[in-house]
Amino acid sequence: MAGFRGVVPIVRRGGIEVLVVERSSHLRERIAALASEAPGIAGVTAVGSHDDALVAALLERRDAIVLDIDPEDGTGLRGLELLRAMCPAAKLLVICDDVEPELLASCAALGADGVYQKPQELDGLAADLAALARGAPATRATTTIS
Numbered sequence: 213m214a215g216f217r218g219v220v221p222i223v224r225r226g227g228i229e230v231l232v233v234e235r236s237s238h239l240r241e242r243i244a245a246l247a248s249e250a251p252g253i254a255g256v257t258a259v260g261s262h263d264d265a266l267v268a269a270l271l272e273r274r275d276a277i278v279l280d281i282d283p284e285d286g287t288g289l290r291g292l293e294l295l296r297a298m299c300p301a302a303k304l305l306v307i308c309d310d311v312e313p314e315l316l317a318s319c320a321a322l323g324a325d326g327v328y329q330k331p332q333e334l335d336g337l338a339a340d341l342a343a344l345a346r347g348a349p350a351t352r353a354t355t356t357i358s
Contacts, residue, residue, distance in 0.1 A: 230276045241258070265279070337353075
């Protein structure tokens with residue numbers, strides 16, 4: 213598959229499938245490790261770009277997608293919109309550096325289920341992934357979007 217690299221399956225066991233999309237390799241590895249250690253996670257795939265995320269979402273069912281958004285370049289919001297269209301049943305959990313009201317409004321309009329500030333709320337993100345695996349709602353986000 214030309215041009216598709218950086219997709220790393222982390223772990224497999226019973227539960228939900230998670231896709232982590234984060235440009236920073238350090239944060240991507242940290243989030244993938246936190247997610248893979250959460251109870252009820254069947255598999256975690258980590259990618260470094262929105263393009264790779266779209267391909268990964270086409271290749272395998274995703275129950276939850278953790279998506280890095282950089283509001284300055286605009287690709288994150290477009291990625292959110294495309295992933296919501298491709299994976300309508302998946303929980304879309306957005307991570308970003310700064311949680312601004314305009315970004316929250318855009319994320320809500322594009323179908324995000326919650327927004328987490330990184331790196332401060334990564335433990336809450338992992339707890340919410342475990343909650344989703346149990347069928348409970350995600351409640352630890354800066355903003356939970358209904």
